[in-house]
Amino acid sequence: MVDRDGIPAPIDGLTGDAARGQVLLRGRDPANCVLCHAIPGFAVAGNLGPPLAGVGARFSVAQLRLRVVDERQVMPQTIMPSYHVTADFHDVAPQYRGRPILDAQQVEDVVAFLATLR
DSSP states (O other): OBOTTSOBOOGGGOOOOHHHHHHHHHSTTTTOGGGTOOOTTOSOOOSSSOOOTTHHHHSOHHHHHHHHHHGGGTOTTOOSOOTTOOSSOOSOOGGGTTOOSSOHHHHHHHHHHHHHOO
């Protein structure tokens, strides 16, 4: 998942779809991003995480991917879930053990949408 320069590459070589990513980002299940983030053009918004307006201008696609996959790599004490990591978690309900919150295509779709938020 990391290219030769250490940059997070698209998972499994997948291409994201911004329209599907927008649906995932704004939906309550499985991502539930609206619980913590304000999203441009969406009335329901949380205030625990930073607003997502302009995130596509502040971060590269690779940086966005890293944050979605495992924000702990950027900020170890984050409250943001690791959406595509399954190791090193404790007290996970049995039905969710070993399963990521978002599959590879969903991660790429969310990243594609976030990249449009300029």
